[in-house]
Amino acid sequence: MLRTRSLSFAYDAQQEFRFPDMQLDAGEKLLILGDSGIGKTTLLHLIAGLLRPRSGSVELQGTVLQDLSVQELDRFRGRHIGLVFQRPHFVQALSARENLELVQYLAGRPRDRQRIEAVAESLGIGNKLRERPHTISQGEQQRVAIALAVINHPQLILADEPTASLDDKNCEKVAALLEDQAAATGAQLIIITHDQRLKERFTNTLTL
Amino acid sequence: MNLFRLSVRNMTSRPLSTTLSLVLLTLGVGMIALLVQVDRHIQQQLQNNIGEIDMVVGAKGSPLQLILSAVYHIDKPTGNISLQEAQKLKRNRLVEAGIPLSYGDSHQGFRIVGTDQQYPELYKASVVKGALWQKPFEVTLGATVAMKLGLDLGDTFTGSHGLVDGGDSHGEHPFEVVGIFGYTNSVLDQLILTATESVWLVHHHEAEITGIADAAEEPTQEEHAHEHEDTGHVHAEGWEVPDEDQQITAMLVKFRGPMGMVQLPRLVNERTNMQAAVPAFEISRLFSLMAVGVDMLSAIARLIMMVAGLSVFISLYNALRDRQYEMALMRTYGATRWQLVQLVVQEGLLLTLTGSLLGLLFSRIGLWLVSGLMEANYHYAFGGWVWAAEEGWLLATALAIGLLASLLPAIRVFRINISKTLADA
Numbered sequence: 001m002l003r004t005r006s007l008s009f010a011y012d013a014q015q016e017f018r019f020p021d022m023q024l025d026a027g028e029k030l031l032i033l034g035d036s037g038i039g040k041t042t043l044l045h046l047i048a049g050l051l052r053p054r055s056g057s058v059e060l061q062g063t064v065l066q067d068l069s070v071q072e073l074d075r076f077r078g079r080h081i082g083l084v085f086q087r088p089h090f091v092q093a094l095s096a097r098e099n100l101e102l103v104q105y106l107a108g109r110p111r112d113r114q115r116i117e118a119v120a121e122s123l124g125i126g127n128k129l130r131e132r133p134h135t136i137s138q139g140e141q142q143r144v145a146i147a148l149a150v151i152n153h154p155q156l157i158l159a160d161e162p163t164a165s166l167d168d169k170n171c172e173k174v175a176a177l178l179e180d181q182a183a184a185t186g187a188q189l190i191i192i193t194h195d196q197r198l199k200e201r202f203t204n205t206l207t208l
Numbered sequence: 209m210n211l212f213r214l215s216v217r218n219m220t221s222r223p224l225s226t227t228l229s230l231v232l233l234t235l236g237v238g239m240i241a242l243l244v245q246v247d248r249h250i251q252q253q254l255q256n257n258i259g260e261i262d263m264v265v266g267a268k269g270s271p272l273q274l275i276l277s278a279v280y281h282i283d284k285p286t287g288n289i290s291l292q293e294a295q296k297l298k299r300n301r302l303v304e305a306g307i308p309l310s311y312g313d314s315h316q317g318f319r320i321v322g323t324d325q326q327y328p329e330l331y332k333a334s335v336v337k338g339a340l341w342q343k344p345f346e347v348t349l350g351a352t353v354a355m356k357l358g359l360d361l362g363d364t365f366t367g368s369h370g371l372v373d374g375g376d377s378h379g380e381h382p383f384e385v386v387g388i389f390g391y392t393n394s395v396l397d398q399l400i401l402t403a404t405e406s407v408w409l410v411h412h413h414e415a416e417i418t419g420i421a422d423a424a425e426e427p428t429q430e431e432h433a434h435e436h437e438d439t440g441h442v443h444a445e446g447w448e449v450p451d452e453d454q455q456i457t458a459m460l461v462k463f464r465g466p467m468g469m470v471q472l473p474r475l476v477n478e479r480t481n482m483q484a485a486v487p488a489f490e491i492s493r494l495f496s497l498m499a500v501g502v503d504m505l506s507a508i509a510r511l512i513m514m515v516a517g518l519s520v521f522i523s524l525y526n527a528l529r530d531r532q533y534e535m536a537l538m539r540t541y542g543a544t545r546w547q548l549v550q551l552v553v554q555e556g557l558l559l560t561l562t563g564s565l566l567g568l569l570f571s572r573i574g575l576w577l578v579s580g581l582m583e584a585n586y587h588y589a590f591g592g593w594v595w596a597a598e599e600g601w602l603l604a605t606a607l608a609i610g611l612l613a614s615l616l617p618a619i620r621v622f623r624i625n626i627s628k629t630l631a632d633a
Contacts, residue, residue, distance in 0.1 A: 013464075027359075030417065037311060041631055043541070044378065045627040045630070045631075048538065048540065049613070050539075050626045050627040051627045069546075070542045070545065071545070071546070074539055074542055074543060074544045074545070075542055075544065077540060077541075077542060078540075078541050078542010078543070081540075083541075089533050089536070090537075091219040091531075091534050091536070091537070092221060092531065092534065093214070093216070093218045093221035094209070094214070094217055098209050101209035102209040102214060102538075102541075103541045105210055105211075106538060106541045106542040106543045106547070107541065107542040108542070111209070129622050148541070168379075170567075203553050208597055
């Protein structure tokens with residue numbers, strides 16, 4: 001279960017972001033809509049523990065992120081949260097498979113080839129595992145990025161504008177894949193976007 | 209996949225800057241290690257060969273040349289001295305032993321040295337096959353000579369005049385191999401030893417033949433007329449050597465006590481036609497001459513190592529700048545700050561360690577080449593491939609440079625702002 005309480009954040013004195021409280025149960029999905037500059041990415045980073053809020057708290061599975069040290073937070077994030085970004089990025093020196101293995105390693109999990117194969121297969125990139133991610137197509141890269149986010153069975157999947165750079169067909173596909181993956185691991189899924197195309201897919205939406 | 213493999217992959221994914229760092233490190237470390245090794249080997253060889261020789265007596269000329277030719281057999285002789293005068297010196301109460309040496313001839317580049325049987329004792333040489341020479345024209349070979357020329361007991365060869373291969377052959381006086389020494393790791397391994405008389409007889413006979421050929425105008429004609437008289441000095445089973453030909457090239461002298469060092473070199477240099485040179489002194493003079501060059505080269509090598517450090521730093525720093533995002537990404541997947549620091553430092557150390565090991569390998573190949581060159585030119589080879597203590601320090605210094613070069617990038621990666629880096633990408 002995810003719960004945020006009176007989150008606020010300020011990059012400087014002039015502009016302070018205040019975010020509405022939210023609560024999400026296991027397996028629930030939430031679409032957060034909002035225009036550019038309204039603090040969507042800031043909210044996502046707060047939920048993921050990448051930023052420390054000025055006030056308020058984020059609680060995931062009974063753990064309050066603000067109570068953790070920097071190191072504990074890194075570990076917690078690796079084990080429980082999967083992030084998908086607008087433009088996919090990878091460790092350039094490694095192949096897609098090695099990137100997945102690295103993410104398993106960083107989360108402190110044993111290497112699990114079968115899991116990698118299964119996730120890649122379900123995302124339709126089973127034959128791309130040997131490639132270096134930057135050599136494959138944009139749509140395929142986004143799928144590898146989703147694979148990275150879900151490989152460690154996270155309780156929470158956070159996606160930041162995952163469809164912004166994709167055409168309609170791929171947009172549908174990526175949204176469907178995210179939902180499938182979240183459902184497969186019983187994770188909560190939060191997608192933050194200004195992409196109106198996703199609106200009709202989600203019943204649970206929040207507009208900032 | 210783990211951090212170590214990731215470091216390796218990061219290095220190999222930017223081959224150009226990695227190669228540059230490795231080449232610089234290899235050069236720097238390799239040059240210093242090679243200098244250390246060559247210096248050490250040369251010093252060791254030089255010291256080894258001095259053995260118990262306190263002083264060398266020879267014809268007037270350069271003292272260094274006398275030492276190089278009489279002790280190390282790598283230079284030309286300074287000339288000849290009279291045996292009688294040398295014998296007189298030998299009877300001095302401060303002298304414990306005097307070993308006569310006659311050289312100037314060679315066989316296939318290996319020097320033929322006429323001496324007495326104290327000479328091999330000087331290097332604690334033992335005969336492994338056959339025996340020591342007993343009469344003129346019998347020779348006992350140094351181990352390397354026997355191995356290189358493939359000579360065995362009973363084989364014969366002729367010496368040629370001069371110290372390089374291809375001099376005039378002394379065809380009518382073949383030498384016979386009667387013994388072979390074991391390895392002594394000294395100059396002896398490179399020598400062909402025979403009786404002093406052999407050298408006299410070779411040259412005496414040649415002079416005689418020349419004398420007959422040019423009978424009319426040869427000024428030594430008169431002397432030759434006396435040569436067949438038995439002068440009674442050397443009786444070696446029918447071989448006769450006239451007194452006036454009894455010259456040697458040098459005499460190696462061992463003193464009875466420290467007083468010899470104080471008195472004898474001055475005595476010889478001031479009161480006789482001969483020259484005395486002290487090996488220990490001449491060699492330290494040679495080292496101080498060499499030291500200028502060695503210092504210069506090692507300064508250059510140190511400079512190269514510093515540039516290598518800079519190159520490692522730039523390589524790491526650029527890689528980090530290009531991959532800030534990767535670092536932030538790894539943090540979002542659970543990597544801690546210290547793991548990222550480890551990744552960066554590990555890369556720096558891995559680079560310097562690889563470069564250093566390549567450098568040491570390079571120095572060993574260099575040493576092998578230098579050794580081969582020395583052997584070809586001077587019949588000297590380096591023995592024993594040991595680690596020098598300096599090389600341990602060299603490795604430690606290189607690693608310290610690697611650590612230092614990765615410090616700034618490590619601090620930067622430690623303080624990375626994940627959120628900002630991700631948002632900016």
